[in-house]
Structures are given as structure tokens and as C-alpha cells.
Amino acid sequence: MSEEVISTDAVIVGAGPCGLFAIFELGLLDIKCHVVDILDRPGGQCAELYPEKPIYDIPALPIVTGSELTHRLLDQAKPFKPEYHFNQMVTELRKLDDGKFELKTDGGIVFHAKVVVIAAGGGSFQPKKPPIPGIDAYEGQSVFYSVKKMEALRGRDILIVGGGDSALDWTLNLQPIANSLTLLHRRDDFRAAPDSVKKMRELVAAGKMQLKLGQVTGLTGDNGVLASAQVKSTDGNFNIAANTMLPFFGLTMKLGPVAEWGLNLHENLVPVDTAKFETSTQGIFAIGDINTYPGKLKLILSGFHEAALMAQEAFHHIHPGERLLFQYTTSSSSLQKKLGVA
Amino acid sequence: MAKITFIQHNGTEQTVDGQAGMTVMETAVKNMVPGIDADCGGACACATCHVYVEPGWLEKTGPRNPMEEDMLDFAFDVRDESRLSCQIKVSDVLDGLRVRVPEKQF
Ligand SMILES: Cc1cc2nc3c(=O)[nH]c(=O)nc-3n(C[C@H](O)[C@H](O)[C@H](O)COP(=O)(O)OP(=O)(O)OC[C@H]3O[C@@H](n4cnc5c(N)ncnc54)[C@H](O)[C@@H]3O)c2cc1C
Ligand code: FES
Numbered sequence: 001m002s003e004e005v006i007s008t009d010a011v012i013v014g015a016g017p018c019g020l021f022a023i024f025e026l027g028l029l030d031i032k033c034h035v036v037d038i039l040d041r042p043g044g045q046c047a048e049l050y051p052e053k054p055i056y057d058i059p060a061l062p063i064v065t066g067s068e069l070t071h072r073l074l075d076q077a078k079p080f081k082p083e084y085h086f087n088q089m090v091t092e093l094r095k096l097d098d099g100k101f102e103l104k105t106d107g108g109i110v111f112h113a114k115v116v117v118i119a120a121g122g123g124s125f126q127p128k129k130p131p132i133p134g135i136d137a138y139e140g141q142s143v144f145y146s147v148k149k150m151e152a153l154r155g156r157d158i159l160i161v162g163g164g165d166s167a168l169d170w171t172l173n174l175q176p177i178a179n180s181l182t183l184l185h186r187r188d189d190f191r192a193a194p195d196s197v198k199k200m201r202e203l204v205a206a207g208k209m210q211l212k213l214g215q216v217t218g219l220t221g222d223n224g225v226l227a228s229a230q231v232k233s234t235d236g237n238f239n240i241a242a243n244t245m246l247p248f249f250g251l252t253m254k255l256g257p258v259a260e261w262g263l264n265l266h267e268n269l270v271p272v273d274t275a276k277f278e279t280s281t282q283g284i285f286a287i288g289d290i291n292t293y294p295g296k297l298k299l300i301l302s303g304f305h306e307a308a309l310m311a312q313e314a315f316h317h318i319h320p321g322e323r324l325l326f327q328y329t330t331s332s333s334s335l336q337k338k339l340g341v342a
Numbered sequence: 343m344a345k346i347t348f349i350q351h352n353g354t355e356q357t358v359d360g361q362a363g364m365t366v367m368e369t370a371v372k373n374m375v376p377g378i379d380a381d382c383g384g385a386c387a388c389a390t391c392h393v394y395v396e397p398g399w400l401e402k403t404g405p406r407n408p409m410e411e412d413m414l415d416f417a418f419d420v421r422d423e424s425r426l427s428c429q430i431k432v433s434d435v436l437d438g439l440r441v442r443v444p445e446k447q448f
Contacts, residue, residue, distance in 0.1 A: 049382045122381075130418045131446040163415045186420055191412040215419060250416035252381055252390065252448055 008034045008083075009318060011103050011113040013090045013258075016044020018288030018303030019119030020073035025311035027080030028335055031115070031318065035082055036105060038089040038124045043070035045289075046300075048125055048251065059301060069300075079340045085109060089124055093261040093284070101283065115314045118263075118270060118279070119303070121289040122253035130161075130247050132216055142226035143219075143245045147174075155179050159229055159240055161216060162248035168192035170246060171200055171209070181209040182240050184231065188213055212240060219245070258290065266292055276313035277306045283317050285310045344437040348375045349396070351445040360432035366441065367391040367428035377443035384428035389416040390447040391427040396440035403430050403439070418448060 010026055012019045015037035023033045041047055046055075046066030054063045064072070088105040093116060096102050103111040127145035129135065135143060147153065147170060154177045160167050163185040169192075175181045183200065190197045203209045214233030221227040221243075228239045255268045263270055264280040269292035272279055279286050287310050288303035296302070315324050329335050336342030346360040346369055358373040360366065370378040370391075382388035386409050395403050400423055406414065410429045414420050427441065 049387045050385045053385055128416065128448040131448065186415065189411075191415055217419075249418065249448065250389065252379075252388070 005110045005112060006034060007112045008032055009113065010034070010115045010117055010314060011036065011090075011101070011111045012117045012119055013093075013103070014044060014119035014121055014288070014290070015039070015042040015084065015086070016119060016121045016288060016303075017046055017069060017073055017300045018121070018307060019044070019117070020070070020077055021304050022117050022119060022287060022307040022310065023077040023080055023082045024073075025307045026117075026314060027077065027082075028329070028338060029311055029315045029324070030338070031311065031314060033080070033082045033117075034085065034111060034113070036085045036088050036090050036103075036109075036111075038087070038126070040086050042074060042084065042086075043067065044121050045253075046070050055300070057299065057301065079338065089257065091257045093257075095281065095283075099283070114283070114318045116284045117310065117314070118258060118284065118286040118290055119288045120256075120258050120286075123258065123268075123290070124254060124256035125251040126254045126256060127247075128249040128252045130216065130249055132219060134219060137224055138219060138221060138226050138245070141224040142221065142243060143247070145247065147246065150174065150177065153177065153244060156244040157242045158182070159184060159242035159245045160248070161185070161245065163187070163190040163192060164248060164250065165192045165196070166248040167246075168196040168200055170248070172196060172203075175203055175209050180242075182212055182242065183209065184212045184214060184216065184229075184240065186213065186215050212238075214238070216245075216247075275309065277310040278313060285314060344432050344434060344439065346432070346436065347438075347440045348378075348393075349440060349442045350377060351443065360436070360439075362433050364432050365428050366393070366430040366432060366436075366439070367426075369432060370427060375443070377447065378427060379447045380428060386410055386413050386426060386429060389413045389426060392417040392420075392444055392447060393425055393427045394421060394442040394444065395423045395425055396442060397423070399436075399439055399441075402435050417444075418446070419444060 009031045010033045012035045015035050051067035088107045091106050092104040101113050101116050157180045158178045159182050160171050161184045171183050204211045214231040216229045217232045218230040226243050228241045270286040272286050272291045274293050277285050287306040289298045333342050344360045347357045349355050360369040367380050379390035381390045410426045
């Protein structure tokens, strides 16, 4: 793991619509941002759950899809040169003695930031764990929901479960280095990219891997080491011998590490005040779906408003005692300069 | 109006009023039926509103649509009677519908 330490004004946890708009609001106040998200791309729920669905209640945009909104927000934030870190989950957040905050990601990045903005939405998107009895015992040793290091799986007898892009991509990636590889899916139809499906079928035809139809019902093994998976199918039950299983059932939102950062929580949400959107720790803010306060509406437009007010207080936290001039982007030449339009 | 009964894994039953035009998922969420997570709010993008339609009702609920069939790949323990409840529209024909909630969505 790389031990990079990045010093910055603000770290935004979550690149959903609210996190993205926070870059803009902080940027207007000269606060430089790094943005971290566990997904491989920006947009949060808009990108992951409904990229093609129209949204009708964004002020002044009568209709906009989740993915278009994301692109517009990225464009709007661009002048402030935010730095994005995708495929990274912020796992730790703590206050340092000098008043700054230290954040660590599961990919080994360390940030030192003057303020932290938690825009974690409904929580981090995490792989779904199939409720197979006893699966926990194998996790980390034989059962993996994502692949961090391919080499670690070299020479193994691998069972991949699923029919989407992740399942097919990993089938194709791991087949050359596996001792044996079986793809198990509930039907002989795949939602993954047709090209990957074609390649997979060629490998099966060449005898280089197996394709089985069915669903896992149980696992057997010893001490966390998998030996075989029990499978139920329309034409009877059978076992697949494997010492490694990779189930790919899509993503779900789990609050995740946010719960461990010592912040007050209320029903898995972070309570904030409605003037500053600050959490129980000064200098740590929470905006968007993750926060709660009397009257809270989980709407994108609420998160935008929250970002604007949060930025004001973030400025005061970074520059104590300094006066902040209220300005319009329409008429302030200094704001326009920052936006690169003057 | 249609009465819809949700049967939990442990056998407890809850019968609620479904309104024509709403989905079975929305009916469940509105009545706080446990076990219907519906992460994506009915966008057919999460498969956490999975139910098993009780015998005798499958014909009335109709077949799965292709998007739903794809999304069911992301559900656990999919059976012939599996449906995503956000893809079943309530109507008078479904008065008395009985669906089973899986032990866990995920
Ligand atoms: C189907 C559907 C339709 C919707 N329609 C509308 C609508 O019409 N209008 C409307 O206003 N709203 C709508 N919403 C709600 C809207 O999408 C949310 O209010 C909005 O996405 C919240 O934005 P956010 O930035 O707070 O969080 P999110 O969009 O949830 O993004 C949070 C991001 O933070 C990341 N994250 C969390 N924890 C960590 C961590 N520890 N480390 C790294 N990354 C982390 C997550 O991976 C995620 O990408 C809809 C939602 C759904 C599901
Ligand atoms: S609510 Fe998400 S698929 Fe039905």
C-alpha cells in the first residue's frame, strides 16, 4: 500500500450530487477540496441507482437524468480543480492534536484536512452479501466480494457467482491464472456486456472453464477454507468443488465506517444544526441524505442549500475571525475570476 | 382497493389495503411491512423488494418483465414464483393477493 499523505483544506466524503455541489460552494470561498468515493465514478445514487431516470424537481431544470445532473455538477465544479479519489472507502477519521483531521482510506491514502464534509448519502455502496448460512466464516479467506489483488488468487479453484458485468469481467480476468474456474449463474442469460459473454462461452467451449446453472444454497469447508458449494438447480442439486468463491450480486448502501467516527448518530443519520450543518464535532460537517434535522427532506435540492450554508461556516473554521463578504456570482468580479469567466 | 397480505419468513401475516395504481412495493413501504427494503425506490435497480408470490396468484400478477428478469440476478434464492414487488401494479384483480417476504433481502 502506498503511504501518501495529502494536505488540503477540505476532504469531502462522498461524490454524490451533494458532495459535488459542495466543491463549488467551498471553491467560491477559496477552499480547496479532495473528494473520495468508494464507487468508481461520481454521482452517488444518481449514477448507481438511476442514471437514465428523469428527475423533475431540480430548480430550473424541468427534466434532467441522474447521469446528466452528475455531468453538469462536475462541469460546474471544474474551475476549482477538485481532486477525485475513486474506488476508495474512507475508513478512519480522527482529530489530530493541531486541530486538523486525519482521514484514511482502504487504499492507503492519508489526508490531513482542515475541515471534513461528510456527504455520504445513504451510506457507502458495498457489495451485497448473499445470505448463505455460515458464509461469514469464509469471508476474507475463501469468499471475497471484490478483488483487490488478482495475484492473491493465482492457482486457486475459483467459483464465480453472478451474471452481470462484474461476474463476467472477473471470470475473464481470473481464468488465465486460476487452477480451475467455474461460473455459476441462475439462468443461461446474462445481463453483462455481450462481448464478455461471448468470450466466456468460447472459454467454456475450449474446455478452459465451466459454466453451471443454479444457485448456491450452502458451503462446506474447514476453518474458513472453502471445499465446495452446494448448488440447487432446476434439474437437481449438485456440488461444485472450489476453495475460493466470488459472489457478485450488485451493490447495496450500508452506513459503513461513518458510524465509527465518534459522531453523534440518530437512526443511522448524522444530526446537524440548520445554520451551519455541523456535526457534534466542530469542523466536521454533514450534508445531503446522511444528515438529519427537524424537517429534513432527502432531496437533492435540500443538499444544495445545505452545501451553501456549510461552506460559510467551513470558511470561518479555517479562517477564524476573518470577515466573509457576501457576494453574488452575477456581479462579483472576484467570484467570476475564481470561476474563470472574468 | 385490493387487500394484500404479506407473509413474513416466520409466518406472521399482515394484511393491508393496496390502492390501484400503486405498486405492491409501495403498498408495503407505506404500511411499514418489514423485509421490503426497496433501496432504489422502485426504479427496478436494486432487487431488494423481492417477494415470492403465493400459489394461485402467479397468473394474476402476470409474468416478469425483461428488466425485472435481469434485476432478479441480483436477488438471492430466486424461484419460479419470484417477483420484484415494485414491478407489480395493484389492481382490483389482485384483491386478496398473498406474497411471501424472503428471510433476508441481502
Ligand atoms: C430511484 C431514486 C430516485 C430519486 N429521485 C429523486 C428526485 O427525483 N429528486 C430528488 O431530489 N432526489 C431524488 N432521489 C434522492 C437523491 O438521489 C438523493 O437525495 C441524493 O442522491 C443524495 O445525495 P448525496 O450526495 O447526499 O448522497 P448519495 O447520492 O447517496 O452519494 C453518497 C456517496 O458517498 C459514498 N460514500 C459513503 N460513505 C463513504 C465512505 N466511507 N467512503 C467513501 N465513499 C463513501 C457513496 O458510495 C456514495 O457514492 C432519488 C433516489 C432514488 C434512489
Ligand atoms: S425497489 Fe429496487 S428493484 Fe424494486
